[in-house]
Amino acid sequence: MVEFGQFLEILIGGLLSGVLYSLVALGFVLIFKASGVFNFAQGAMVLLAGLALVRSLDFLVARGIPMPVAILMGLMFAGLVMALTAWLIERFVLGPLVNQDGLTLFMSTIGATFILEGAAQMIFGSDVYPLPLFPTDAWFLFESAFPGGILVNKLDVWGGLIAAILVAGLALFFQRTKTGRALRAVADDHAAAQSVGIPISWIWFVVWLVAGLVALVAATVWGTKLGVQFSITFLALKALPVLIIGGFTSVPGAIVGGLIVGAGEKLAEAYLGPQIGGGIEYWFAYVLALAVLLVRPQGLFGERIIERI
Amino acid sequence: MSSEPAGKPEAASPILSVKNIEVIYDHVILVLKGVSLDVPRGGIVALLGANGAGKSTTLKAISNLIRGERGEVTKGRVELKGERVDGMTPNDLVRRGCVQVMEGRHCFGHLTVEENLLTGAFTRRDGRKAIADELEKVYAYFPRLKERRGSQAGYISGGEQQMVAIGRALMSRPDLMLLDEPSMGLAPQLVAEIFEIVRRLNSEQNLSVLVAEQNTNMALKYATYGYILESGRVVMDGDCKALRENEDVKEFYLGVGGSDRKSFREVKSYKRRKRWLA
Numbered sequence: 001m002v003e004f005g006q007f008l009e010i011l012i013g014g015l016l017s018g019v020l021y022s023l024v025a026l027g028f029v030l031i032f033k034a035s036g037v038f039n040f041a042q043g044a045m046v047l048l049a050g051l052a053l054v055r056s057l058d059f060l061v062a063r064g065i066p067m068p069v070a071i072l073m074g075l076m077f078a079g080l081v082m083a084l085t086a087w088l089i090e091r092f093v094l095g096p097l098v099n100q101d102g103l104t105l106f107m108s109t110i111g112a113t114f115i116l117e118g119a120a121q122m123i124f125g126s127d128v129y130p131l132p133l134f135p136t137d138a139w140f141l142f143e144s145a146f147p148g149g150i151l152v153n154k155l156d157v158w159g160g161l162i163a164a165i166l167v168a169g170l171a172l173f174f175q176r177t178k179t180g181r182a183l184r185a186v187a188d189d190h191a192a193a194q195s196v197g198i199p200i201s202w203i204w205f206v207v208w209l210v211a212g213l214v215a216l217v218a219a220t221v222w223g224t225k226l227g228v229q230f231s232i233t234f235l236a237l238k239a240l241p242v243l244i245i246g247g248f249t250s251v252p253g254a255i256v257g258g259l260i261v262g263a264g265e266k267l268a269e270a271y272l273g274p275q276i277g278g279g280i281e282y283w284f285a286y287v288l289a290l291a292v293l294l295v296r297p298q299g300l301f302g303e304r305i306i307e308r309i
Numbered sequence: 310m311s312s313e314p315a316g317k318p319e320a321a322s323p324i325l326s327v328k329n330i331e332v333i334y335d336h337v338i339l340v341l342k343g344v345s346l347d348v349p350r351g352g353i354v355a356l357l358g359a360n361g362a363g364k365s366t367t368l369k370a371i372s373n374l375i376r377g378e379r380g381e382v383t384k385g386r387v388e389l390k391g392e393r394v395d396g397m398t399p400n401d402l403v404r405r406g407c408v409q410v411m412e413g414r415h416c417f418g419h420l421t422v423e424e425n426l427l428t429g430a431f432t433r434r435d436g437r438k439a440i441a442d443e444l445e446k447v448y449a450y451f452p453r454l455k456e457r458r459g460s461q462a463g464y465i466s467g468g469e470q471q472m473v474a475i476g477r478a479l480m481s482r483p484d485l486m487l488l489d490e491p492s493m494g495l496a497p498q499l500v501a502e503i504f505e506i507v508r509r510l511n512s513e514q515n516l517s518v519l520v521a522e523q524n525t526n527m528a529l530k531y532a533t534y535g536y537i538l539e540s541g542r543v544v545m546d547g548d549c550k551a552l553r554e555n556e557d558v559k560e561f562y563l564g565v566g567g568s569d570r571k572s573f574r575e576v577k578s579y580k581r582r583k584r585w586l587a
Contacts, residue, residue: 098377178431185417185428192415195374196477197403197432303419 005146010270011263016156018242018262019163020225023218025239025246025254026166027211032248033187034207035094036102040109043236044116045212048085050219050228051124053078054131071133075216082212085116090205098200117233126230131223134158159221163255166217170210170251179206187249241289247302256300261285322391323347324485324517325371325407330385330395332363332370332541334378340366342541343385348485348519353511355528355549356521357562358538364521365412367538368487371519372409373399389485403432406484412521413493414470416477418463422454425462425473429480440480447476450506468499475503479510486510488520492527500524504531525562529553537562 024046031039056077060070093108135158140149174180186193186203194200222232238261246257265284273280292299325348332341341363348354356364369375370382373395387395389407402408408429417425426447430440448455451472457465462473471491478486488507492500508531510516522528529535529549537545537558545552552558559565 178427181420181424181428182431184420184424188417188419189415191374191377192411192417192474193428194377194399195372195409195411195415196429197400197408197481198428199398199400 005142005150006270007267008146009150009152010266012150012152013156014263014266015259016153016160016262017266018258018260019160019255020156020218020221020258021235021238021242021261022255022258023159023163023166023214023221024235025242025258026170026251027214027218028236028239028243029246029248029251029254030170030211030214031207032243034183035105035186035204037094037105037109038102038248039211040106040236041089041113041116042211042215042239043233044113044120045082045085045215046219046222046235047228047230047232048116048120049078049082049212049216050131050223050232051120051129052081053216053219054129054223054228055124057131058129075220078216078219079213082216083209086205086208086212089208090201094204095201113233117230121230128227128229129223130227131220133220134224136224155221155224162217162221166214167251167255170214173210174251179203183207238285241285243299244289245292245299247299249303250299250301253299253301261288264288322350324350324352324390325519326388327367327371328386328388330367330370330387331383332366332375332380333383334380336381340380340541341370344538344541344543345385346519346536346543346546348517349534351511351515351517352534353507353518353520353532355532355535356519356538357523357525357528357535359523361540362538363541364523364538365489366541368409368489368519368521370395372402372407372487373397374409374411400432403481403483406482407487408478408481408483408485409487410474410478410489410491412489414467414474416462416465416470416473418461420462421459422462422465422469422473423458426454426476426480429477432481443480443482447479450479450510451476468495468503471495471499471503472506475506483516485517485519488518490521490523492522492524500527507531525558529563 024042027042027045028039031037031042053074057070057074060073061067065073089112093112094105097105097108135154137154139152139154141152143149174184182193182198182203183206185198186200190200193203218235219228219232222235226232242254242257242261245260246253246255265281268284269278269281327344327346329343329345330341331339331343333339344363344367346354346356356367358364366375366380369378369380371387375382382395386393389402389405392405394402394405394407417428420428423444426444427440430443433440453469454472454476457469462470465473475488475491491503491507495503504527507518507520511518520528520532529552532549535546535549535552536543537552545555545558553563
């Protein structure tokens with residue numbers, strides 16, 4: 001019974017921390033789906049959003065504005081910063097490169113990464129800023145069933161809740177709204193979308209804006225967990241295996257991929273770790289991604305390319 | 310207006326007037342070398358010619374989709390309803406009532422048939438009710454699409470995809486449709502069906518059509534006026550009836566020429582008509 005309790009605790013902890021990876025992966029999926037661009041700058045966008053939020057929060061709180069109001073205003077300010085970023089990227093990076101090769105666009109997002117990272121730290125500072133948005137203590141569940149109960153981190157639960165709301169919102173946006181439908185149309189065929197009068201530049205702005213807002217949501221959770229700091233940009237690297245496993249074009253894929261990576265690495269660490277020397281957590285996801293690539297290159301939920309013969 | 314027979318393009322105020330446009334791709338490749346043509350209001354005009362003659366480029370130059378392929382209109386002008394439109398975005402043109410149906414159909418494969426049609430209404434601002442009515446109208450012209458409204462467009466047949474592409478364009482309530490090679494890869498019976506629907510749209514909705522076709526026979530049957538393009542130039546134009554009777558058109562485009570001609574040396578060569586001097 002103790003062992004089962006421990007297993008459950010690791011599994012739940014893993015799944016919940018996996019959701020946090022999903023939050024970052026979602027931003028990638030949105031942009032990749034709509035424009036076929038692998039957005040290397042997603043990690044930098046999380047950093048930028050986090051810094052904008054935490055610094056404006058500090059500023060407002062220091063002026064004596066009550067916390068809830070300050071949080072609301074801070075979120076709005078960070079949202080505006082992300083909108084401005086989306087507009088600048090569309091205007092000066094992607095707009096001029098329209099219809100270029102995917103690799104060219106990818107390289108341009110690497111350039112954008114450096115500019116965003118530099119600008120964000122220049123404007124908002126480069127220290128580690130604590131962001132106390134969510135509780136970080138733990139619950140102990142099922143104490144009657146298992147000795148000591150199951151430890152669940154409250155922050156992870158918050159992260160899961162927020163991710164669920166976010167995904168539901170995105171699904172509604174994509175399936176039910178006119179702009180969402182236009183986004184999917186652009187993802188399928190740029191030229192045809194243009195031919196029926198969908199303005200590509202507007203659509204790309206919307207996509208980057210949505211990805212920016214997803215980055216902001218990821219920043220609230222990860223910022224609470226780690227503090228807002230430069231190393232947040234490396235989350236992008238953790239999102240990569242999530243994307244490969246889930247599929248680059250699928251929102252549900254990003255979630256399931258995150259869950260698999262989160263649970264997989266924690267379980268591997270606990271059960272395989274002692275046998276082969278520990279530290280598995282850091283590379284297990286990449287091995288998993290490699291295995292998926294060999295068996296199912298489009299990922300678990302990735303779209304097969306429809307081809308008529 | 311719709312009952313009026315579509316006369317020669319010289320008749321008063323054409324809906325579309327292309328004047329001596331030159332198109333260059335990638336700053337170096339000269340594709341159109343001064344093309345001029347007119348589409349009269351309520352007319353069906355055919356743009357004929359072999360592969361690579363510049364038919365698609367002409368249409369894309371009008372709708373300005375050409376810029377997405379790194380092409381550029383470097384000379385001449387395009388007028389839609391008397392207003393100069395070269396340099397506008399495709400979005401502007403759709404708002405002004407000129408929509409292109411691209412060659413090769415280009416349906417949104419992962420969207421359903423109905424969603425494909427609804428994307429065509431993106432530029433409209435007249436409310437859900439009007440768009441729903443439009444959708445029913447499109448289904449009335451293409452009953453087969455109504456049966457397949459929930460299917461993913463990537464999995465329907467080629468003919469149905471062509472119908473989706475035309476129906477999608479109709480959703481924007483165009484006055485002028487640029488129809489690029491609607492017969493491509495379709496069975497002859499389907500081609501006739503689609504041209505028949507285009508003719509009905511033309512007479513019932515007063516839709517003006519500029520259609521680029523390799524299927525000269527079919528296009529000359531349905532259009533009222535025709536232009537023949539050869540390597541980026543208009544080499545001949547005239548009423549479709551006259552074109553059908555023309556010996557050289559018969560020989561080279563309809564494949565029904567007299568058997569007496571044996572040598573290409575006897576073929577009359579057509580000079581570009583210098584319309585911009587006229």
